[in-house]
Amino acid sequence: MEHRDQNRNGNHHTFRYSYIAPTEEERREIESIRRSYITGEDRGSKLDQLRALDSRVKKPALWVALNLGILGLLSFGLGFSMVMEWRMLLGGIIISLAGVVLMVLAYPVHEAILRRNKAKYRDQILKLSEELLHEGENQNS
Numbered sequence: 001m002e003h004r005d006q007n008r009n010g011n012h013h014t015f016r017y018s019y020i021a022p023t024e025e026e027r028r029e030i031e032s033i034r035r036s037y038i039t040g041e042d043r044g045s046k047l048d049q050l051r052a053l054d055s056r057v058k059k060p061a062l063w064v065a066l067n068l069g070i071l072g073l074l075s076f077g078l079g080f081s082m083v084m085e086w087r088m089l090l091g092g093i094i095i096s097l098a099g100v101v102l103m104v105l106a107y108p109v110h111e112a113i114l115r116r117n118k119a120k121y122r123d124q125i126l127k128l129s130e131e132l133l134h135e136g137e138n139q140n141s
Helices: 024-037 046-084 089-140
Strands: 002-006 012-016
Touching: 046 089
Parallel strands: none
Antiparallel strands: 002 012
């Protein structure tokens, strides 16, 4: 784009500029960098708060269950190897059974932690979700 201007002396000045909009990928990167500089007070949209609370409910249960399952699987594999490769029958069976117990407990432990966290954050999540739902109804009216 070009802009021509004439000053008091009658001289012409030309100013040229061009603008290129950021691509979608650049826009995401810009927004990501921008979010890292926003303080906690600025960040607090209700939907973000709701998402954070939901994550706080679900992630601990998931991580504990995954760790139990992985530890159980590794123990089972170690016990299986002890029996098959090293001919340590009794020790291998005991370690394999311990691994099976850990794998079996992963799901009930996940559900117990999830229930506990849902009870802990229930009121906050319901309050925020009600506020968000009512905001949407008020804007549509």
